[in-house]
Amino acid sequence: MGKSNRAILISIFFGLIGLIFVIRLFVLQVIDPTYKYLADSNTHRKITEFPSRGLIFDRNGKLLVSNQAVYDVMIIPREVKAFDTLDFCNALNITRTELDGLFQELRQNIRNRKASTFKPSVFFKQLSAEQYGIFQEKLYKFSGFHVQRRTLRKYEFHHAAHVLGYVGEVNDAMLQRDSYYALGDYTGISGIENTYENYLRGAKGARYVLVDVHGREKGLLRGGRIDTSAISGKDLTLTLDIDLQAYGEFLMQNKIGSIVAIEPATGEILAMISSPGYDPALLVGRERSKNFPVLSNDPLFPLLNRAIMSGYPPGSTFKTVMALIGMQEGVLKESTRYGCQMGYHARGLSVGCHAHSSPLDLVPSISNSCNAYYCNVFRTVLDNPAVGTPQKGLDKWKEYLLNFGFGSRLGSDFFNESRGFIPGSSYYDRIYGGRRWGSLTVISLSIGQGELLTTPIQMANMTAAIANKGRFYTPHVLKSVKNDTIPMRFRTIHQTGIDSVHFVPVIDGMEQAVWGDYGSTARIARIPDVRICGKTGTAQNPHGKDHSIFVAFAPKDNPKIAIAVYVENGGFGATYAAPIASLMVEKYLKQEIHTSRKWLETRMVEANLINENK
C-alpha cells in the first residue's frame, strides 16, 4: 500500500463516517417520528410522588395523627403564556394584588437562583381538595401551570402538641445536609416528627408523564417502566395514653406547669403535658404561617415544652433521694432520729421547718417533710469521715444523682431536652474561690433548693426509679415502629446504684405522706381503693409565688404509674400539684373520678393561676 494511497483511504474513511452520521441523522430527524413526537408536541415532566407520612397512634391504638391531601399549584415560568388573570384569581380565590405579589416573589426567586424558569417550582401552596377541583377544571386555560399533590398532617385529637411536634418546610441547612430533600419539601421540625423523621418520611417516588403544550397529561413516559412509586412512612405507636394526656391538659388549663407520667416497669411515658399548650392543628400548612408568630410571641411561651426544657428546684420531693443516698452511704438508718426545733440551726444559720412532732425517724421524716432531718442527713453524707472532705462528699452525692438521671439529658425521644443542673465541688470551688466552703455552706441542697435544677421528666423518672426500687428505663414515648424496632437505648435498664432494701422505708414514708394521720403532707391525694405513695414539694421562686410540686406512684405494690407534677406559682405542693397528680393517677387506674372527689376536680379545673398572677 503506497503512502498516497493511504491518504485516499483515510479520506474515504472520513467520508464514510460523515455518511453514516448523515444517514443516522436522516433517520432520527426525518424518518423516525418517535423522537419528534416525544419532544415536539410533548415534553416529559417528572412528577414527584410524595409519600404519605407515617401515621401516629397512641398506646391503645387510637389514631392521633393522619394525613390530608392538599394540592400545590406549580409553575414552569418559561411555559406561561398570557392568561385571564381574573379567571385565575377566582379559581384560586385570591385577589389581583395577591397574584402580583406571588409573581413578584417568583421573579425574586429566579433572580436569586432559587427557582428556575424551565423547572417547576411551587407557585401557590396548599389548595384544599375542594379548591383543587375548581382549579383543575380551568387548568387547561393556564399554560405553564400544573398541580402537585402533597400531604399535610391531620390531627384527630387536639392534644399532645409538644410531644408530636410539627412539620414544616426544610431550611437551607437541611437541604445541604441531606440530599433527600428538595426545596419546598416538608420535614419534622420538632417533637417526634423531628426525632423520627427517618421513619415517618418514607421515600419519594417519581412519575414521568408526557404532557402536551397545555400541560395536560398525555400518558406515561416509556409506559411507566421507569416510574418509582412512593413508599409510605412507617407508622409509629406512642406510649402516650391520649385520654390521660387530654385529661392532664384539661386539669392544667389556665395554669403554667407540667405533668409527666411514666409506666415504671417500662419507662413508657403515659402523658407529657406542658401548659399552656396549643392545638397542634394550628401549625398545619397555611395556618402555620399565621399562627406561629402569635404562638412564639406569646409571653407565656406555649411553644416551650416545659416537661423537658424547664429546670426547677426539686424542693422537698428531693428528700426521698437524700434518704436513699444517706442509707447507701451507711450514714443513715431507718431508725435514725433527728430533732427539729422549727428548723435546723447551726452556727448562726437556720433552715426553717413547719410544726410537727420531734424527734422523728426516717419514715415520718418523709411523710412530715422535716427540713431539719435532711439538713442532718446531708451533712453526714458530706462530712462522712470515711469519704474525707466535704468536697469529696459532695461529688459522691452528685454521682448518685447522676445515676438517677439528673444533671444530664435522659436521652428520651426529644433532642431539646434540658440537662438540669447538679452542682459539684468544682462549681463551689469556682464560686467561693477554692475550698472555702463546707457542708453548711451548701446546706440548702439538702432540701432540694439552692442551685439545683431538675426538669419534670427527670423528676418523673426519679419517681419511677423509686417505684422500681432502684432501676429505670429511659423514659420514652416511642412504643413501636411498624416493621422496625425501637432504639436500643429505650430497652436498656439503668441502675441507680442504691440497694433495693433502702427503698422500703422511703416508699413507706411516701405512703404515709398520703395515708398517714397526723402531720402527713399529702392527705389530699388519697384515692379510694388505690394505695398511692407521694411526696410534696415547694420550690422557692425568687420571681413570685412558690412552685407547687408533687411526685407520686401507685399502686404501692406493682406500681403502674409514676408521676411528677409542677404547677408554677401554685404555692405548696399539696395545694395544686398533689390534687392534680392524684386525679391523673385515679383517671389512669380507675378511668373515672370517684364522686367523692369530683369537687376536687372542679376546683383544679377552675383554678386560674395565670390571670391571678397578672
Add this chain to the structure above:
Amino acid sequence: MRTNKPISSSLDWVTVTLYLIMIVFGWLNLYAANTSPDATDFFDTGKEYFKQLIWIIVALLSVGVILLTDSKFFVEFAYIFYGISILLLLAVLIFGVPINGAKAWFQIGTTRFQPVEIAKVASTLAIARVMSRFEFSIYNLSDIAKLGLIWFIPVAIIILQNDTGSALVFVAFFILFFREGMSPFVILFGFIAIIVFILTLIIPNYTIHMVLAASFFVFLFLKGLRRESLISAVVALSIFGISALVFKSRGADINYDLALSFGMAGASMYLIFRALIKRLSIVWIFLMMFWGSVVFAYSTDYFYEKVLNDYQRSRIMVLLGLKDDPLGAGYNVNQSKIAIGSGGFSGKGFLQGTQTKFNFVPEQSTDFIFCTVGEEWGFLGTTSVITLFVFLLIRLIKLAERQHSDFSRIYGYGVIGIFFFHFAINIGMTIGLAPVIGIPLPFFSYGGSSLWGFSILLFIFLKLDTNRNELIR
C-alpha cells in the same frame, strides 16, 4: 528559505473560510443554547456566549501572531513546547481545581484553562519533529520506543488527572502513524482487541476461555496434529474435571476459570514436551496465541473493573445496550436524541428550541452543543455541520499531501487525526453511535481553552502550509 511574498497570497483561504464559518455558526448556537427569554441583557458578562466571544477574539489574535511567526520556529521549539506542556500537565495535577471529578483545569479568577489543549498542540509538534528526522523509521525499535514515549507521557498524566476523555484523544495519532507507514495490522489488531474487550463484558470469562481452548484443539487437529490434539484435549478435560471435583469436595463454589487454567496448563505441558521431541514449531505459535488471548481477555476485565470510572463503565454498558438506564447514564443520550429528533427536516428556527433550553440535555453548551444545531436547524443544519467537518478534513489531507517538508505533512496529519477524533466521537455520542466521552466539538462547544487550542492547532498547520514548497528544518 525566503518568503518575500505577502502571507495572504500563500495562505489557504479555503480552510480559513471554513474556520470562520464554523466559528460564527458555533457561536450562534452557543447563544441559542444559552439565552432565555427572561434574560434579555446581551451584555451579561456572566453568560457563556459573552465569555466565548472574548475567547474568539483572543483566538483570532493568537492566529495573527502565529501567521506572523517564522515556520522554522515551530520546528526548532517543538521539544521545548512539549517540555513546557508536560510541566503544565503536571502542575495542574497539583494546583488544578477539580471539575466533574477531573483535575484538569487551572482557575484564575473566573477564567478556567485546560492545559491539555496546549499538550495536544505540543505533542503533535514533538511527534512531527521526531518522525521527520532523516533516519527515522517506523520499523526501527528504538525509534518506535522514542515515539511511544513522547506519545505516552502526556497520556499517562492526563489519565492521572482523571480526564480519560482527553487522554483517549491521543488515540487519534494512529491515523498519523498509519499514514506514515504503520502496518495496517496494528489497526486491525486494535479492532479485534475492542471486540474481545466487548465480549469479555457480555459473556463470562470462562466461556471465552473455553471457546478459545476448544478452537485451539480444533486448529491443532486441522493442522494435522491429530494425535497431539486428542491427547492434550483429554489431558485438559481430565485435569479440569478433577479440579472441579476438588473445589466441590472442599465445599467451595467451583472456580471454572482456575480449573480450566489448570487443565490447559497440563495440556500445554504435554504439547511442549511433544514439540520438543518432534520439533513441531507450529505448536509454539498456537500456544503463544492461545495464552496471549487468555491473558488479554483477563487483563481487559481488570482494565474495565479497576481502571475505568463508574460512570465510564456504565456509559459503555449503556452504549452496548447491556443496560437500559434512561435516567442514569443513558439520560444524556436519550435527551440528546429527543432534542435532535425534534428538529425535524428544517428545524424549529434560530432561538426557537425548547428541548435544549429546558435543560433536558445536560452539559448543553459544552459536550452536547450539537443538539442545539439539530433542534434549531434540523436535518439541514446537522448535515451542513457534518459536511463542513468532512470538507475541512479532506481539505487538510490535501494540504498535508502537498507539503514538501515531512515535518509539515506529519504535523498536518496530527491535526487531521485530532479534529477527526473530536468530530467523530462528539457527534457520534449525541446521536447514540459512540460512547459518551466528554470531549468537545471543535469550534462549536463552549470552552475558551478548547476553542483557542483548536485554533492554534489549525493555524500552525496553515502557517507551515504557506511554506509548503520549502524544506523546513
